[in-house]
Amino acid sequence: SPNLSTASIQQDPSSSDEAIISRFQQYLQINTAQPSPQYYQAADFILSQAKSLSLESQSIEFVKTKPVILLKWAGSDPSLPSILLNSHTDVVPAEHDKWAHHPFSAHLDSDGNVYARGSQDMKCVGMQYLEAIRRLKASGFQPLRSVYLSFVPDEEIGGHDGAEKLAQSDVFEKLNVGIVLDEGLASPDENYRAFYAERSPWWLVIKAIGAPGHGAKLYDNTAMENLLKSIESVRRFRASQFDLVKAGLKAQGEVVSVNMVFLKAGTPSPTGFVMNLQPSEAEAGFDIRIPPTADSESLERRIAEEWAPASRNMTFRLGQFKQKVSVLDKYGRPVLTATDSSNPWWNLLEEAVKKANGKLGKPEIFPASTDARYFRDLGLPAIGFSPMANTPILLHDHNEFLNKAEYLKGIEVYESIIKAYASYSEHSISGDSKDEL
């Protein structure tokens, strides 16, 4: 009702800090860890939240058992491009016994820290969108543009059955999205971080073969020796890239990262491995991340010629995770979201964060990968942003947590952003121009 006083808003029990944190905890307590996420439990929870907020909702299974939840807060002018607030529902696994608190207990400690897998990556953001809408609704705000929320599965395993399917669907096309917000990273200092692009993942496996032989014999061309030469070469390259970061010349997102993530070799025996036998095969796996502006062809040559040369009996595979490295979207335009006055959504975000008393650092390239790439590939502007300042970066780490006060502050920041975005009345924006092509 328009006569609702501030006092009566504050009396609404669902808007108390305790109720807000309790809803965050409930979402975190749903075990959506890969490889067997409880997607239906998460869907039920999100749909119940949507109902309490009177948002329109649908659950779409582009792939069976992997629901995408799509919520809508209808704007008064449906002809204007809409806002999409995206978040993923899955989380990476956690080693329970290495955490101070069970990773799905969402334990709130005496400092106000909420411990849980997903507290930073990125159940916080999904719930903050909803809480910001709760506050905007309570204040009587009416959006001009429609605001959509997508809760998507499988981001942590590539997003192929989640955001990628959504982005390529007819359902998505009908949403007429003009701007996408997706995840960012925590910031240890007082400045929030915002991301306008991201690196592409390549997951590389190199394999060496060589003559097997007695463990006591010194000879050339063993699989292990062949693999070790490659590992040394990868390490030199890694150091050259890391040195640029250490010298302050480049940010993490601006160099090629390569990290060895597995080693596989040896002849198994009941007690471990056979010790007096040099194996005939050895493999190593690497997580590589490539900035959009990098020369990926030269990297591919380096892999073929230096890291896995046929002359050293080596082969390599890049599998389904050789994501394209490109500075261009499907229309041949820059895939990097503009962070200058050519992109009104960027200016609106900057102003809205400031208005909520937040500080924003210089826009960056996201060092890992997010679902935002599927939307940028469509030619849409997408900004990676998770409002967590004064917070150690703990995504994918043990004891991931987010402080209650930071979480609550983030809700105010989103309230300000969603208000600014949903009120923005200009028709001609960078996100629309795809229609002209």
Ligand code: MET
């Ligand atoms: C390679 S798909 C992306 C999964 C996850 N977000 C990562 O960056 O590792």
Ligand SMILES: [Zn+2]
């Ligand atoms: Zn994430």
Ligand SMILES: [Zn+2]
């Ligand atoms: Zn992640």
